[in-house]
Amino acid sequence: MTDILQELEDRREAARMGGGQRRIDSQHSKGKLSARERIELLVDDGSFEEFDTFVAHRSTDFGMEKNRPAGDGVVTGWGTVNGRQVYVYSQDFTVLGGSVSATHAAKITKIMDMAMQNGAPIIGINDSGGARIQEGVDSLGGYGEIFQRNIMASGVVPQISLIMGPCAGGAVYSPAMTDFIFMVKDSSYMFVTGPDVVKTVTNEVVTAEELGGATTHTRKSSVADAAFENDVEAIAEVRRLVDFLPLNNRQKPPVRPFFDNIDRIEPSLDTLIPDNPNQPYDMKELIHKIADEGDFYEIQAAFAGNILTGFIRLEGRSVGVVANQPMVLAGVLDIDSARKAARFVRFCDAFEIPILSLVDVPGFLPGVTQEYNGVIKHGAKLLFAYGEATVPKVTIITRKAYGGAYVVMSSKHLRGDINYAWPTAEIAVMGAKGATEIIHRGDLGDANRTAAHTKDYEARFANPFVAAERGFIDEVITPSATRKRLCRAFAGLRGKKMQMPWKKHDNIPL
Numbered sequence: 001m002t003d004i005l006q007e008l009e010d011r012r013e014a015a016r017m018g019g020g021q022r023r024i025d026s027q028h029s030k031g032k033l034s035a036r037e038r039i040e041l042l043v044d045d046g047s048f049e050e051f052d053t054f055v056a057h058r059s060t061d062f063g064m065e066k067n068r069p070a071g072d073g074v075v076t077g078w079g080t081v082n083g084r085q086v087y088v089y090s091q092d093f094t095v096l097g098g099s100v101s102a103t104h105a106a107k108i109t110k111i112m113d114m115a116m117q118n119g120a121p122i123i124g125i126n127d128s129g130g131a132r133i134q135e136g137v138d139s140l141g142g143y144g145e146i147f148q149r150n151i152m153a154s155g156v157v158p159q160i161s162l163i164m165g166p167c168a169g170g171a172v173y174s175p176a177m178t179d180f181i182f183m184v185k186d187s188s189y190m191f192v193t194g195p196d197v198v199k200t201v202t203n204e205v206v207t208a209e210e211l212g213g214a215t216t217h218t219r220k221s222s223v224a225d226a227a228f229e230n231d232v233e234a235i236a237e238v239r240r241l242v243d244f245l246p247l248n249n250r251q252k253p254p255v256r257p258f259f260d261n262i263d264r265i266e267p268s269l270d271t272l273i274p275d276n277p278n279q280p281y282d283m284k285e286l287i288h289k290i291a292d293e294g295d296f297y298e299i300q301a302a303f304a305g306n307i308l309t310g311f312i313r314l315e316g317r318s319v320g321v322v323a324n325q326p327m328v329l330a331g332v333l334d335i336d337s338a339r340k341a342a343r344f345v346r347f348c349d350a351f352e353i354p355i356l357s358l359v360d361v362p363g364f365l366p367g368v369t370q371e372y373n374g375v376i377k378h379g380a381k382l383l384f385a386y387g388e389a390t391v392p393k394v395t396i397i398t399r400k401a402y403g404g405a406y407v408v409m410s411s412k413h414l415r416g417d418i419n420y421a422w423p424t425a426e427i428a429v430m431g432a433k434g435a436t437e438i439i440h441r442g443d444l445g446d447a448n449r450t451a452a453h454t455k456d457y458e459a460r461f462a463n464p465f466v467a468a469e470r471g472f473i474d475e476v477i478t479p480s481a482t483r484k485r486l487c488r489a490f491a492g493l494r495g496k497k498m499q500m501p502w503k504k505h506d507n508i509p510l
Ligand code: HXC
Pocket: 095, 096, 097, 098, 099, 128, 129, 130, 131, 132, 133, 134, 140, 143, 144, 166, 168, 169, 170, 171
Protein backbone atom coordinates (compact mmCIF):
# COMPACT_ATOMS: atom_id res chain seq x y z
CA MET A 1 0.00 0.00 0.00
CA THR A 2 2.85 2.35 0.79
CA ASP A 3 4.13 1.95 -2.75
CA ILE A 4 0.69 2.56 -4.23
CA LEU A 5 0.24 5.72 -2.17
CA GLN A 6 3.74 6.82 -3.14
CA GLU A 7 2.93 6.37 -6.81
CA LEU A 8 -0.22 8.47 -6.40
CA GLU A 9 1.82 11.19 -4.71
CA ASP A 10 4.52 11.02 -7.40
CA ARG A 11 1.92 11.33 -10.16
CA ARG A 12 0.25 14.21 -8.36
CA GLU A 13 3.58 15.95 -7.91
CA ALA A 14 4.41 15.54 -11.60
CA ALA A 15 1.01 16.96 -12.55
CA ARG A 16 1.45 19.90 -10.19
CA MET A 17 4.73 20.79 -11.90
CA GLY A 18 2.85 21.36 -15.18
CA GLY A 19 5.36 22.04 -17.94
CA GLY A 20 8.31 21.89 -15.53
CA GLN A 21 10.33 24.33 -13.45
CA ARG A 22 11.99 26.00 -16.46
CA ARG A 23 8.66 26.97 -17.96
CA ILE A 24 7.24 28.03 -14.58
CA ASP A 25 10.31 30.28 -14.15
CA SER A 26 9.71 31.68 -17.61
CA GLN A 27 6.10 32.39 -16.64
CA HIS A 28 7.28 34.18 -13.48
CA SER A 29 9.84 36.16 -15.46
CA LYS A 30 6.95 37.64 -17.47
CA GLY A 31 5.33 38.79 -14.22
CA LYS A 32 2.73 36.03 -14.45
CA LEU A 33 1.75 33.49 -11.82
CA SER A 34 1.32 29.82 -12.64
CA ALA A 35 -2.15 28.31 -13.14
CA ARG A 36 -2.12 26.72 -9.69
CA GLU A 37 -0.74 29.79 -7.92
CA ARG A 38 -3.63 31.77 -9.38
CA ILE A 39 -6.20 29.30 -8.07
CA GLU A 40 -4.56 29.30 -4.64
CA LEU A 41 -5.00 33.07 -4.46
CA LEU A 42 -8.53 32.99 -5.83
CA VAL A 43 -10.17 30.48 -3.50
CA ASP A 44 -10.13 30.22 0.29
CA ASP A 45 -7.11 28.45 1.77
CA GLY A 46 -7.36 24.69 1.45
CA SER A 47 -10.78 24.81 -0.24
CA PHE A 48 -9.77 23.76 -3.75
CA GLU A 49 -11.04 20.37 -4.94
CA GLU A 50 -9.32 19.48 -8.18
CA PHE A 51 -10.80 17.25 -10.87
CA ASP A 52 -9.20 15.50 -13.82
CA THR A 53 -5.63 15.95 -12.61
CA PHE A 54 -4.55 13.01 -14.75
CA VAL A 55 -6.50 13.69 -17.92
CA ALA A 56 -4.24 13.46 -20.98
CA HIS A 57 -5.00 14.14 -24.63
CA ARG A 58 -5.53 11.28 -27.11
CA SER A 59 -3.93 12.91 -30.13
CA THR A 60 -1.43 10.87 -32.15
CA ASP A 61 -0.57 13.33 -34.95
CA PHE A 62 2.74 15.15 -35.20
CA GLY A 63 4.37 12.92 -32.55
CA MET A 64 1.93 14.04 -29.88
CA GLU A 65 1.62 10.50 -28.50
CA LYS A 66 5.07 11.04 -26.93
CA ASN A 67 3.99 14.26 -25.21
CA ARG A 68 1.00 13.59 -22.99
CA PRO A 69 1.36 15.75 -19.85
CA ALA A 70 -1.05 15.03 -16.99
CA GLY A 71 -3.81 17.63 -16.83
CA ASP A 72 -3.52 18.63 -20.49
CA GLY A 73 -2.85 22.32 -19.88
CA VAL A 74 -5.73 23.30 -17.63
CA VAL A 75 -6.43 22.97 -13.91
CA THR A 76 -10.12 22.58 -13.03
CA GLY A 77 -12.24 22.13 -9.92
CA TRP A 78 -14.17 24.05 -7.30
CA GLY A 79 -13.42 25.93 -4.14
CA THR A 80 -14.93 28.69 -2.03
CA VAL A 81 -14.61 32.46 -1.99
CA ASN A 82 -15.33 33.71 1.51
CA GLY A 83 -17.10 30.44 2.15
CA ARG A 84 -19.28 30.46 -1.01
CA GLN A 85 -18.84 27.91 -3.78
CA VAL A 86 -17.29 28.78 -7.16
CA TYR A 87 -16.15 26.58 -10.03
CA VAL A 88 -12.80 27.45 -11.54
CA TYR A 89 -10.66 26.63 -14.52
CA SER A 90 -7.16 27.96 -14.94
CA GLN A 91 -5.24 27.41 -18.16
CA ASP A 92 -1.62 26.39 -17.70
CA PHE A 93 0.56 28.15 -20.26
CA THR A 94 3.54 26.01 -19.21
CA VAL A 95 1.84 22.92 -20.68
CA LEU A 96 1.72 23.05 -24.48
CA GLY A 97 1.14 26.80 -24.24
CA GLY A 98 -2.18 26.23 -22.46
CA SER A 99 -3.53 25.31 -25.89
CA VAL A 100 -7.04 23.89 -26.10
CA SER A 101 -7.37 20.25 -27.16
CA ALA A 102 -10.56 18.21 -27.15
CA THR A 103 -9.71 16.83 -23.70
CA HIS A 104 -8.65 20.24 -22.34
CA ALA A 105 -12.03 21.58 -23.48
CA ALA A 106 -13.83 18.58 -21.96
CA LYS A 107 -12.27 19.34 -18.58
CA ILE A 108 -13.62 22.88 -18.80
CA THR A 109 -17.10 21.84 -19.94
CA LYS A 110 -17.27 19.26 -17.15
CA ILE A 111 -16.93 21.92 -14.46
CA MET A 112 -19.25 24.28 -16.37
CA ASP A 113 -21.93 21.57 -16.31
CA MET A 114 -21.34 21.00 -12.61
CA ALA A 115 -21.57 24.73 -11.92
CA MET A 116 -24.92 24.85 -13.68
CA GLN A 117 -26.25 21.80 -11.84
CA ASN A 118 -25.09 23.02 -8.46
CA GLY A 119 -25.87 26.69 -9.04
CA ALA A 120 -22.47 28.30 -8.50
CA PRO A 121 -20.47 30.91 -10.47
CA ILE A 122 -17.89 29.95 -13.08
CA ILE A 123 -14.54 31.73 -12.99
CA GLY A 124 -12.28 31.13 -16.00
CA ILE A 125 -8.60 32.07 -15.95
CA ASN A 126 -7.43 32.40 -19.54
CA ASP A 127 -3.76 32.04 -20.50
CA SER A 128 -3.56 30.10 -23.74
CA GLY A 129 -2.04 29.93 -27.21
CA GLY A 130 -5.54 29.07 -28.52
CA ALA A 131 -6.67 26.03 -30.46
CA ARG A 132 -4.12 23.21 -30.21
CA ILE A 133 -2.71 23.30 -33.68
CA GLN A 134 -1.86 19.57 -33.76
CA GLU A 135 -5.51 18.63 -33.14
CA GLY A 136 -7.27 20.61 -35.84
CA VAL A 137 -11.04 20.37 -35.84
CA ASP A 138 -11.16 18.39 -32.57
CA SER A 139 -9.87 21.48 -30.87
CA LEU A 140 -12.35 23.75 -32.66
CA GLY A 141 -15.16 21.43 -31.63
CA GLY A 142 -13.95 21.70 -28.03
CA TYR A 143 -14.21 25.49 -28.20
CA GLY A 144 -17.69 25.18 -29.63
CA GLU A 145 -18.73 23.03 -26.65
CA ILE A 146 -17.42 25.69 -24.27
CA PHE A 147 -19.21 28.48 -26.17
CA GLN A 148 -22.53 26.65 -26.04
CA ARG A 149 -22.23 26.28 -22.28
CA ASN A 150 -21.33 29.96 -21.89
CA ILE A 151 -24.60 30.70 -23.64
CA MET A 152 -26.64 28.26 -21.56
CA ALA A 153 -25.10 29.53 -18.31
CA SER A 154 -25.71 33.20 -19.19
CA GLY A 155 -28.25 34.58 -16.74
CA VAL A 156 -28.22 31.32 -14.73
CA VAL A 157 -24.89 31.52 -12.88
CA PRO A 158 -22.49 34.48 -12.87
CA GLN A 159 -19.55 33.95 -15.25
CA ILE A 160 -16.32 35.84 -14.71
CA SER A 161 -13.26 35.80 -16.99
CA LEU A 162 -9.75 36.69 -15.98
CA ILE A 163 -7.46 37.26 -18.95
CA MET A 164 -3.90 36.64 -17.78
CA GLY A 165 -1.97 35.92 -20.96
CA PRO A 166 -2.75 35.47 -24.63
CA CYS A 167 -6.38 35.08 -25.69
CA ALA A 168 -6.63 35.29 -29.45
CA GLY A 169 -8.70 34.22 -32.43
CA GLY A 170 -12.04 32.55 -31.82
CA ALA A 171 -10.91 31.88 -28.24
CA VAL A 172 -11.91 35.44 -27.32
CA TYR A 173 -15.55 34.57 -27.77
CA SER A 174 -15.82 32.50 -24.62
CA PRO A 175 -14.82 35.39 -22.32
CA ALA A 176 -16.82 37.75 -24.53
CA MET A 177 -20.01 35.91 -23.58
CA THR A 178 -19.32 35.98 -19.83
CA ASP A 179 -20.60 38.67 -17.47
CA PHE A 180 -17.32 40.31 -16.50
CA ILE A 181 -13.83 40.38 -18.03
CA PHE A 182 -10.82 41.43 -15.97
CA MET A 183 -7.41 41.93 -17.61
CA VAL A 184 -3.85 42.43 -16.39
CA LYS A 185 -1.83 45.32 -17.79
CA ASP A 186 1.15 44.44 -20.00
CA SER A 187 0.74 40.66 -19.72
CA SER A 188 -2.64 39.94 -21.26
CA TYR A 189 -4.17 40.60 -24.63
CA MET A 190 -7.31 39.75 -26.56
CA PHE A 191 -7.84 40.09 -30.30
CA VAL A 192 -9.61 38.27 -33.09
CA THR A 193 -6.56 38.61 -35.34
CA GLY A 194 -3.08 39.53 -34.13
CA PRO A 195 -0.76 42.35 -35.19
CA ASP A 196 0.83 40.33 -38.04
CA VAL A 197 -2.48 39.55 -39.72
CA VAL A 198 -3.64 43.11 -39.18
CA LYS A 199 -0.51 44.38 -40.92
CA THR A 200 -0.97 42.04 -43.87
CA VAL A 201 -4.65 42.78 -44.36
CA THR A 202 -5.02 46.46 -43.47
CA ASN A 203 -1.43 47.69 -43.47
CA GLU A 204 -1.86 49.00 -39.93
CA VAL A 205 1.16 48.62 -37.67
CA VAL A 206 0.32 48.04 -34.00
CA THR A 207 1.80 46.16 -31.08
CA ALA A 208 -0.15 43.39 -29.35
CA GLU A 209 -0.57 45.68 -26.36
CA GLU A 210 -1.96 48.53 -28.47
CA LEU A 211 -4.24 46.22 -30.40
CA GLY A 212 -5.70 44.19 -27.56
CA GLY A 213 -4.06 45.02 -24.23
CA ALA A 214 -5.84 45.83 -20.99
CA THR A 215 -5.77 49.59 -21.55
CA THR A 216 -7.23 49.29 -25.04
CA HIS A 217 -10.06 47.07 -23.89
CA THR A 218 -10.97 49.06 -20.79
CA ARG A 219 -10.74 52.52 -22.40
CA LYS A 220 -11.49 52.12 -26.11
CA SER A 221 -13.40 48.95 -26.95
CA SER A 222 -15.12 48.37 -23.57
CA VAL A 223 -14.59 44.63 -24.07
CA ALA A 224 -13.06 44.42 -20.58
CA ASP A 225 -14.53 45.70 -17.32
CA ALA A 226 -11.33 46.45 -15.44
CA ALA A 227 -7.54 46.43 -15.83
CA PHE A 228 -5.15 45.65 -13.01
CA GLU A 229 -1.42 46.02 -12.43
CA ASN A 230 -0.73 42.34 -11.81
CA ASP A 231 -2.26 38.90 -11.27
CA VAL A 232 -2.47 39.30 -7.49
CA GLU A 233 -4.47 42.51 -7.67
CA ALA A 234 -6.81 41.18 -10.36
CA ILE A 235 -7.58 38.04 -8.38
CA ALA A 236 -8.17 40.00 -5.16
CA GLU A 237 -10.69 42.17 -7.03
CA VAL A 238 -12.51 39.13 -8.40
CA ARG A 239 -12.90 37.88 -4.83
CA ARG A 240 -14.39 41.26 -3.90
CA LEU A 241 -16.77 41.11 -6.86
CA VAL A 242 -17.97 37.59 -6.04
CA ASP A 243 -19.01 38.86 -2.60
CA PHE A 244 -21.59 41.16 -4.21
CA LEU A 245 -23.17 38.47 -6.37
CA PRO A 246 -25.69 35.72 -5.75
CA LEU A 247 -24.46 32.23 -6.57
CA ASN A 248 -27.18 31.79 -9.20
CA ASN A 249 -30.34 33.37 -10.56
CA ARG A 250 -32.62 31.66 -8.04
CA GLN A 251 -30.86 33.06 -5.00
CA LYS A 252 -30.77 36.54 -3.55
CA PRO A 253 -27.37 38.23 -3.27
CA PRO A 254 -25.57 37.53 0.01
CA VAL A 255 -26.27 39.66 3.08
CA ARG A 256 -23.01 40.80 4.62
CA PRO A 257 -22.51 42.17 8.13
CA PHE A 258 -22.42 45.98 8.02
CA PHE A 259 -21.09 48.48 10.46
CA ASP A 260 -22.83 51.62 9.29
CA ASN A 261 -25.88 53.36 10.71
CA ILE A 262 -28.96 53.03 8.49
CA ASP A 263 -30.22 56.40 9.71
CA ARG A 264 -26.92 58.13 9.00
CA ILE A 265 -27.62 61.74 8.00
CA GLU A 266 -25.11 63.38 5.65
CA PRO A 267 -25.48 67.17 6.06
CA SER A 268 -22.95 67.78 3.27
CA LEU A 269 -25.41 66.38 0.71
CA ASP A 270 -27.71 69.35 1.30
CA THR A 271 -25.10 71.51 -0.44
CA LEU A 272 -23.82 69.02 -3.04
CA ILE A 273 -25.74 70.64 -5.90
CA PRO A 274 -24.05 73.92 -6.96
CA ASP A 275 -26.14 77.10 -7.28
CA ASN A 276 -25.22 77.35 -10.95
CA PRO A 277 -27.09 74.59 -12.85
CA ASN A 278 -24.28 74.37 -15.39
CA GLN A 279 -21.60 73.69 -12.80
CA PRO A 280 -20.66 70.04 -12.39
CA TYR A 281 -20.32 68.13 -9.12
CA ASP A 282 -19.04 64.64 -8.47
CA MET A 283 -21.82 62.06 -8.42
CA LYS A 284 -19.35 59.60 -6.89
CA GLU A 285 -19.44 61.68 -3.73
CA LEU A 286 -23.16 60.94 -3.41
CA ILE A 287 -22.61 57.22 -4.05
CA HIS A 288 -19.89 56.98 -1.41
CA LYS A 289 -21.97 58.91 1.10
CA ILE A 290 -25.02 56.68 0.84
CA ALA A 291 -23.25 53.30 0.61
CA ASP A 292 -22.54 51.06 3.61
CA GLU A 293 -19.06 52.05 4.80
CA GLY A 294 -18.67 54.23 1.70
CA ASP A 295 -17.77 51.19 -0.39
CA PHE A 296 -18.42 51.44 -4.16
CA TYR A 297 -17.25 48.63 -6.48
CA GLU A 298 -17.10 50.31 -9.85
CA ILE A 299 -17.54 48.41 -13.14
CA GLN A 300 -16.06 49.82 -16.37
CA ALA A 301 -14.60 52.82 -14.56
CA ALA A 302 -12.36 53.75 -17.50
CA PHE A 303 -15.08 53.73 -20.17
CA ALA A 304 -17.94 56.18 -20.80
CA GLY A 305 -17.28 58.16 -17.62
CA ASN A 306 -20.50 60.11 -18.18
CA ILE A 307 -22.32 57.20 -16.58
CA LEU A 308 -21.20 55.32 -13.48
CA THR A 309 -22.04 51.66 -12.91
CA GLY A 310 -21.15 49.43 -10.00
CA PHE A 311 -22.21 47.83 -6.75
CA ILE A 312 -22.77 49.17 -3.26
CA ARG A 313 -24.43 47.63 -0.22
CA LEU A 314 -27.33 49.05 1.74
CA GLU A 315 -28.03 47.29 5.05
CA GLY A 316 -25.45 44.70 3.94
CA ARG A 317 -27.36 43.86 0.73
CA SER A 318 -26.02 44.35 -2.80
CA VAL A 319 -27.49 47.13 -4.90
CA GLY A 320 -26.50 47.87 -8.50
CA VAL A 321 -25.97 51.59 -9.05
CA VAL A 322 -26.39 53.43 -12.35
CA ALA A 323 -25.62 57.13 -12.07
CA ASN A 324 -25.20 59.98 -14.51
CA GLN A 325 -21.89 61.74 -13.83
CA PRO A 326 -22.10 65.53 -14.33
CA MET A 327 -18.29 65.72 -14.21
CA VAL A 328 -17.97 64.07 -17.65
CA LEU A 329 -19.78 65.56 -20.67
CA ALA A 330 -22.29 67.03 -18.20
CA GLY A 331 -23.61 63.49 -17.64
CA VAL A 332 -25.16 63.32 -21.10
CA LEU A 333 -26.40 59.99 -22.45
CA ASP A 334 -24.66 58.81 -25.62
CA ILE A 335 -23.94 55.57 -27.43
CA ASP A 336 -21.19 54.39 -25.10
CA SER A 337 -22.90 55.29 -21.83
CA ALA A 338 -26.21 53.77 -22.94
CA ARG A 339 -24.53 50.49 -23.93
CA LYS A 340 -22.49 50.37 -20.74
CA ALA A 341 -25.46 51.01 -18.47
CA ALA A 342 -27.85 48.74 -20.39
CA ARG A 343 -25.60 45.73 -20.01
CA PHE A 344 -25.18 46.45 -16.31
CA VAL A 345 -28.94 46.83 -15.76
CA ARG A 346 -29.55 43.51 -17.52
CA PHE A 347 -26.92 41.78 -15.38
CA CYS A 348 -28.54 43.09 -12.19
CA ASP A 349 -32.00 42.08 -13.37
CA ALA A 350 -30.86 38.57 -14.35
CA PHE A 351 -29.33 38.04 -10.91
CA GLU A 352 -31.94 39.61 -8.64
CA ILE A 353 -29.82 42.58 -7.69
CA PRO A 354 -31.98 45.67 -6.98
CA ILE A 355 -31.12 48.76 -9.01
CA LEU A 356 -30.58 52.31 -7.76
CA SER A 357 -30.54 55.03 -10.43
CA LEU A 358 -29.13 58.46 -9.62
CA VAL A 359 -30.26 60.93 -12.24
CA ASP A 360 -28.73 64.19 -13.39
CA VAL A 361 -28.96 64.09 -17.17
CA PRO A 362 -29.31 66.95 -19.65
CA GLY A 363 -30.50 64.60 -22.42
CA PHE A 364 -28.97 62.62 -25.28
CA LEU A 365 -25.81 63.89 -26.98
CA PRO A 366 -26.59 65.55 -30.30
CA GLY A 367 -24.36 65.14 -33.35
CA VAL A 368 -23.74 63.55 -36.70
CA THR A 369 -21.33 60.99 -35.26
CA GLN A 370 -23.87 59.86 -32.70
CA GLU A 371 -26.66 59.55 -35.25
CA TYR A 372 -24.51 57.81 -37.88
CA ASN A 373 -23.34 55.31 -35.30
CA GLY A 374 -26.85 54.47 -34.23
CA VAL A 375 -27.57 56.36 -31.02
CA ILE A 376 -31.22 55.58 -31.64
CA LYS A 377 -30.70 51.83 -31.30
CA HIS A 378 -28.03 52.09 -28.61
CA GLY A 379 -30.06 54.52 -26.52
CA ALA A 380 -33.02 52.18 -26.89
CA LYS A 381 -30.96 49.44 -25.25
CA LEU A 382 -30.96 51.31 -21.95
CA LEU A 383 -34.63 52.19 -22.24
CA PHE A 384 -35.44 48.56 -22.99
CA ALA A 385 -33.23 47.22 -20.20
CA TYR A 386 -34.85 49.42 -17.58
CA GLY A 387 -38.35 48.74 -18.85
CA GLU A 388 -37.98 44.96 -18.81
CA ALA A 389 -36.20 44.81 -15.42
CA THR A 390 -38.43 43.35 -12.71
CA VAL A 391 -36.03 43.72 -9.76
CA PRO A 392 -36.73 46.49 -7.22
CA LYS A 393 -35.93 49.83 -8.89
CA VAL A 394 -35.42 53.00 -6.90
CA THR A 395 -34.58 56.30 -8.60
CA ILE A 396 -33.43 59.65 -7.28
CA ILE A 397 -33.37 62.71 -9.48
CA THR A 398 -30.79 65.05 -7.99
CA ARG A 399 -30.88 67.78 -10.62
CA LYS A 400 -31.62 67.60 -14.34
CA ALA A 401 -33.96 65.07 -15.87
CA TYR A 402 -34.61 66.41 -19.32
CA GLY A 403 -36.46 65.03 -22.29
CA GLY A 404 -36.25 61.39 -23.33
CA ALA A 405 -33.45 60.87 -20.84
CA TYR A 406 -35.94 61.58 -18.00
CA VAL A 407 -38.07 58.67 -19.19
CA VAL A 408 -35.12 56.37 -19.89
CA MET A 409 -33.46 56.73 -16.48
CA SER A 410 -35.76 54.33 -14.62
CA SER A 411 -38.73 56.69 -14.52
CA LYS A 412 -42.09 55.76 -13.03
CA HIS A 413 -43.31 55.17 -16.58
CA LEU A 414 -40.81 52.30 -16.97
CA ARG A 415 -42.10 50.60 -13.84
CA GLY A 416 -39.77 52.40 -11.44
CA ASP A 417 -40.96 51.30 -7.99
CA ILE A 418 -39.99 54.28 -5.90
CA ASN A 419 -38.98 57.52 -7.58
CA TYR A 420 -37.65 60.26 -5.36
CA ALA A 421 -36.43 63.72 -6.24
CA TRP A 422 -34.27 66.15 -4.38
CA PRO A 423 -35.75 69.67 -4.13
CA THR A 424 -33.08 70.74 -6.62
CA ALA A 425 -34.55 68.51 -9.36
CA GLU A 426 -35.52 70.02 -12.72
CA ILE A 427 -37.87 67.80 -14.68
CA ALA A 428 -38.70 69.19 -18.10
CA VAL A 429 -38.57 68.60 -21.82
CA MET A 430 -35.34 70.58 -22.01
CA GLY A 431 -33.32 73.30 -20.25
CA ALA A 432 -34.91 76.75 -19.88
CA LYS A 433 -32.64 78.47 -22.40
CA GLY A 434 -33.25 75.95 -25.17
CA ALA A 435 -36.96 75.90 -24.46
CA THR A 436 -37.25 79.70 -24.66
CA GLU A 437 -35.35 79.80 -27.93
CA ILE A 438 -37.93 77.47 -29.47
CA ILE A 439 -41.27 78.54 -28.02
CA HIS A 440 -40.48 82.28 -28.01
CA ARG A 441 -38.43 82.39 -31.18
CA GLY A 442 -40.09 85.67 -32.25
CA ASP A 443 -38.74 87.44 -29.16
CA LEU A 444 -35.14 86.34 -29.58
CA GLY A 445 -34.04 89.84 -30.68
CA ASP A 446 -35.30 91.28 -27.41
CA ALA A 447 -32.92 90.37 -24.59
CA ASN A 448 -35.26 91.52 -21.82
CA ARG A 449 -38.25 89.58 -23.06
CA THR A 450 -36.09 86.47 -23.64
CA ALA A 451 -34.72 86.70 -20.11
CA ALA A 452 -38.25 87.03 -18.75
CA HIS A 453 -39.41 83.98 -20.72
CA THR A 454 -36.44 81.97 -19.50
CA LYS A 455 -37.17 82.94 -15.92
CA ASP A 456 -40.80 82.04 -16.36
CA TYR A 457 -39.91 78.63 -17.79
CA GLU A 458 -37.47 78.01 -14.93
CA ALA A 459 -40.09 78.93 -12.36
CA ARG A 460 -42.61 76.59 -13.96
CA PHE A 461 -40.38 73.57 -14.66
CA ALA A 462 -37.00 73.81 -12.90
CA ASN A 463 -38.37 71.99 -9.87
CA PRO A 464 -39.68 68.54 -8.94
CA PHE A 465 -43.16 69.63 -7.89
CA VAL A 466 -44.97 69.47 -11.21
CA ALA A 467 -43.92 65.80 -11.52
CA ALA A 468 -44.72 65.25 -7.82
CA GLU A 469 -48.23 66.66 -8.32
CA ARG A 470 -48.81 63.97 -10.93
CA GLY A 471 -47.37 61.18 -8.80
CA PHE A 472 -44.47 60.66 -11.24
CA ILE A 473 -42.29 61.44 -8.24
CA ASP A 474 -43.33 59.59 -5.11
CA GLU A 475 -41.74 62.02 -2.67
CA VAL A 476 -39.43 65.01 -2.66
CA ILE A 477 -36.76 64.14 -0.11
CA THR A 478 -34.13 66.02 1.88
CA PRO A 479 -30.72 65.26 0.36
CA SER A 480 -29.02 64.72 3.72
CA ALA A 481 -31.53 61.93 4.54
CA THR A 482 -30.94 60.06 1.28
CA ARG A 483 -29.24 57.00 2.78
CA LYS A 484 -32.03 56.49 5.28
CA ARG A 485 -34.72 56.93 2.61
CA LEU A 486 -32.97 54.46 0.31
CA CYS A 487 -32.52 51.81 2.99
CA ARG A 488 -36.24 52.12 3.81
CA ALA A 489 -37.20 52.06 0.13
CA PHE A 490 -35.27 48.88 -0.68
CA ALA A 491 -36.43 47.26 2.59
CA GLY A 492 -40.00 47.92 1.50
CA LEU A 493 -39.40 46.26 -1.86
CA ARG A 494 -37.82 43.02 -0.64
CA GLY A 495 -40.95 41.01 -1.32
CA LYS A 496 -41.44 42.37 -4.85
CA LYS A 497 -42.65 39.84 -7.40
CA MET A 498 -43.44 40.75 -10.97
CA GLN A 499 -44.32 38.54 -13.93
CA MET A 500 -43.52 39.26 -17.56
CA PRO A 501 -45.91 38.11 -20.30
CA TRP A 502 -44.90 34.72 -21.74
CA LYS A 503 -42.38 34.99 -24.55
CA LYS A 504 -39.52 32.89 -25.87
CA HIS A 505 -37.20 35.83 -25.37
CA ASP A 506 -37.39 39.50 -26.10
CA ASN A 507 -35.82 41.24 -29.06
CA ILE A 508 -33.75 43.99 -27.43
CA PRO A 509 -32.33 46.31 -30.11
CA LEU A 510 -28.75 45.05 -30.55
C1 HXC B 1 -0.02 24.01 -29.78
C2 HXC B 1 1.14 25.75 -28.83
C3 HXC B 1 0.14 26.66 -29.26
C4 HXC B 1 -0.96 26.13 -29.98
C5 HXC B 1 1.65 27.75 -28.22
N1 HXC B 1 2.05 26.49 -28.19
N2 HXC B 1 0.50 27.89 -28.86
N3 HXC B 1 1.05 24.44 -29.08
N4 HXC B 1 -1.00 24.82 -30.20
N5 HXC B 1 -1.94 26.93 -30.37
C6 HXC B 1 3.25 25.94 -27.60
C7 HXC B 1 4.50 26.36 -28.31
O1 HXC B 1 4.77 25.49 -29.38
C8 HXC B 1 5.53 26.26 -27.21
O2 HXC B 1 5.89 24.93 -27.04
C9 HXC B 1 4.76 26.67 -25.98
O3 HXC B 1 3.38 26.50 -26.30
C10 HXC B 1 5.00 28.11 -25.59
O4 HXC B 1 4.82 28.90 -26.75
P1 HXC B 1 5.88 30.00 -27.19
O5 HXC B 1 5.58 30.32 -28.60
O6 HXC B 1 7.24 29.57 -26.85
O7 HXC B 1 5.48 31.17 -26.21
P2 HXC B 1 5.51 32.72 -26.49
O8 HXC B 1 6.78 33.10 -27.17
O9 HXC B 1 5.18 33.36 -25.20
O10 HXC B 1 4.31 32.98 -27.53
C11 HXC B 1 2.99 32.77 -27.17
C12 HXC B 1 2.10 32.81 -28.42
C13 HXC B 1 2.64 31.84 -29.50
C14 HXC B 1 2.07 34.24 -28.96
C15 HXC B 1 0.68 32.45 -27.95
O11 HXC B 1 2.87 30.57 -28.89
C16 HXC B 1 1.70 31.66 -30.64
O12 HXC B 1 1.59 32.51 -31.52
N6 HXC B 1 1.00 30.53 -30.65
C17 HXC B 1 0.09 30.18 -31.72
C18 HXC B 1 -1.15 31.00 -31.56
C19 HXC B 1 -2.18 30.62 -32.57
O13 HXC B 1 -2.09 30.92 -33.74
N7 HXC B 1 -3.18 29.86 -32.10
C20 HXC B 1 -4.30 29.47 -32.88
C21 HXC B 1 -5.22 30.69 -32.84
S1 HXC B 1 -6.71 30.34 -33.64
P3 HXC B 1 7.35 24.49 -26.58
O14 HXC B 1 7.29 23.01 -26.55
O15 HXC B 1 8.29 25.05 -27.59
O16 HXC B 1 7.54 25.11 -25.24
C22 HXC B 1 -7.64 29.79 -32.43
C23 HXC B 1 -8.98 29.42 -32.93
C24 HXC B 1 -9.93 29.18 -31.85
O17 HXC B 1 -7.32 29.68 -31.33
C25 HXC B 1 -11.25 28.98 -32.56
C26 HXC B 1 -12.38 28.79 -31.65
C27 HXC B 1 -13.63 28.65 -32.43
